[in-house]
Amino acid sequence: GIIPEAVEKVFHYGFTKLKLEKIFAQTDLRNLPSQSVMKKMKMKKEGIFRKHIISQNKRRDVIFYSILKTEWEIYQQVSPPSITNSEPLTQEDSSEAK
Numbered sequence: 001g002i003i004p005e006a007v008e009k010v011f012h013y014g015f016t017k018l019k020l021e022k023i024f025a026q027t028d029l030r031n032l033p034s035q036s037v038m039k040k041m042k043m044k045k046e047g048i049f050r051k052h053i054i055s056q057n058k059r060r061d062v063i064f065y066s067i068l069k070t071e072w073e074i075y076q077q078v079s080p081p082s083i084t085n086s087e088p089l090t091q092e093d094s095s096e097a098k
Helices: 002-017 032-040 069-078 091-095
Strands: 022-028 044-055 058-068
Touching: 002 022, 002 032, 002 069, 022 032, 022 044, 032 058, 058 069
Parallel strands: none
Antiparallel strands: 022 058, 044 058
16 A cells, blocks of 8 residues: 555665664554554554543543664565555554553
């Protein structure tokens, strides 16, 4: 899909041009499609910030994911940038990070 391709370009630019050591992303804990993309991109769950943002006049939990440059480099050697398939996340997957 277009989102994983865009994320891969961000990783490549961040790690090769900007020389970053880590790239992270966050999303509302309820946003399972975004979490699926992060998981598909081999990002690891870092943790949950409880009631971290206000969305629709309510405090919401945010989940953080990251990937290290060394992890990304290994992934590049093992698998082409076309991203491997992964199962969609369920609400239970989100809860495991708590």
